[in-house]
Amino acid sequence: MYLCPECKSDHVEKTYSIGLRVIVCIILLFIPYGILICWVPFVFPYKYICYLCGTETVNDQMLQIDWREREELAKEFFRFEEKIDPLLGEWIEDQDGRIFKVAKGKGQFFLVEVKDIENVTTHRIVDYIEEPNTSEIKASSKVGVNYRRVLQNDPVDFSTDISTTKPDLTDLGKELLTEDEHKHIIDRDLDLNNWLKNLPKNQQEINVEFLLDQEKTAS
Ligand SMILES: [Zn+2]
Structure with missing residues (x-):
């Protein structure tokens, strides 16, 4: 589970859609030798936007927690x-x-x-x-x-x-x-x-x- 590193909200969403990457990939297929680089749009890191605090974060900087940490966080929120x-x-x-x-x-x-x-x-x-x-x-x-x-x-x-x-x-x-x-x-x-x-x-x-x-x- 991914959380915003700034406010720990889970109300986060990927900003660059898969759809856009597919379109760029298809366009690349139509240019000479494009088939060799058509995978490039898929390797750019995804960005996440947090709806609660507005922070934009690349995916490797997101907080990743397991169910135990999630429970601990829920307890912290309750307290x-x-x-x-x-x-x-x-x-x-x-x-x-x-x-x-x-x-x-x-x-x-x-x-x-x-x-x-x-x-x-x-x-x-x-x-x-x-x-x-x-x-x-x-x-x-x-x-x-x-x-x-x-x-x-x-x-x-x-x-x-x-x-x-x-x-x-x-x-x-x-x-x-x-x-x-x-x-x-x-x-x-x-x-x-x-x-x-x-x-x-x-x-x-x-x-x-x-x-x-x-x-x-x-x-
Ligand atoms: Zn946030």
Whole structure:
């Protein structure tokens, strides 16, 4: 079983299809001596894309685990869920006054950040360190396409005036936000910052630290 080396998700898929390689192979067969090199498309390493964190990885860098390691990983996930459970569905305000909702969607844990109606985003919760005084959530903003969108912000067609639309929740969004929260977020007459400030928050003092993406640390 292959896992993403960055987030250990098994929601990974090969990006270069067999079909494309077959087509290139057939094209090669039609060029002089192409028959000698028509196998070349099949030896390029396959790339995997992770839907959860968006990382692209060649196959020899993927994490490969057996059923025992898989069981251990499932236990680790369960322990993590137990630890973070009291925060799920709660709004928190961090050390910098930023407001997030802690929520679970599609089996993963996220911080939902609401900036405005066009900017409702998710950050992956990577770790949660529980302390009696100040706890800490480590999060990453590197989120794959399938786990990033909370609201369906695409205009239906060019005649749609985006400034008046009331976007629906995505399937992920339905798990992360309540109908009432959604109703407020898409209300363009509402002072969103004021609404966020006045939401009941979890009383636990929590620092939120964002991990730098690998690309950023490498540069
Ligand atoms: Zn990943």
